[in-house]
Amino acid sequence: MIKLLRYLIGGGITIDLSWILNGRKRKDKMIDDSKITEHLSKSEVRCRCDRCKNVDGLGLGGELMSFSEKTAELFEKIRGMVSLFADCDTPITINSAFRCREHNAETPDASPNSNHMKGIALDLKLPDNISIGDFHWIAEKIMSGNGGLGFYPWGVHIDSGTPRVWNTKAERKA
Numbered sequence: 001m002i003k004l005l006r007y008l009i010g011g012g013i014t015i016d017l018s019w020i021l022n023g024r025k026r027k028d029k030m031i032d033d034s035k036i037t038e039h040l041s042k043s044e045v046r047c048r049c050d051r052c053k054n055v056d057g058l059g060l061g062g063e064l065m066s067f068s069e070k071t072a073e074l075f076e077k078i079r080g081m082v083s084l085f086a087d088c089d090t091p092i093t094i095n096s097a098f099r100c101r102e103h104n105a106e107t108p109d110a111s112p113n114s115n116h117m118k119g120i121a122l123d124l125k126l127p128d129n130i131s132i133g134d135f136h137w138i139a140e141k142i143m144s145g146n147g148g149l150g151f152y153p154w155g156v157h158i159d160s161g162t163p164r165v166w167n168t169k170a171e172r173k174a
């Protein structure tokens with residue numbers, strides 16, 4: 001085999017050897033395993049700090065090896081309804097997802113027991129092409145009875161934990 005490769009390379013023939021060297025890797029790439037759901041990737045849910053990067057590239061610091069499927073599905077539902085409202089496919093930026101203990105501790109106003117540390121929470125940034133009122137309304141409809149929902153001027157916090165709502169309409173500024 002080596003002799004054959006030397007012969008081919010020596011002859012100036014360029015061949016892609018990656019499939020021989022990384023057969024398994026190549027196969028994994030064909031199934032896009034970087035995605036959790038259609039519009040949510042593993043890189044989007046990793047911790048935003050640089051201290052807890054680990055081998056799987058998720059930045060989970062050895063504390064957590066997965067992300068909540070339910071939260072990801074709730075995100076997809078919100079994204080879908082936002083796209084319907086905006087009448088065009090509307091990506092939603094993830095402001096914060098998984099947080100390691102250290103990063104959570106340094107995040108302003110974060111609860112010490114935040115669901116962000118459990119990998120079940122997402123902070124969704126208000127997209128440009130929808131009003132904050134509509135965004136909050138959509139999140140409220142989708143999240144009703146399904147988990148935690150926090151209303152913020154920058155968007156919403158959602159999680160698949162105990163159903164509850166904070167920063168409710170009465171407290172929100174118009």
Ligand SMILES: [Zn+2]
Pocket residue numbers: 047048049050051052053059061099100101102103
């Ligand atoms: Zn971290």
Ligand SMILES: [Zn+2]
Pocket residue numbers: 096116121122123157158
């Ligand atoms: Zn949050």
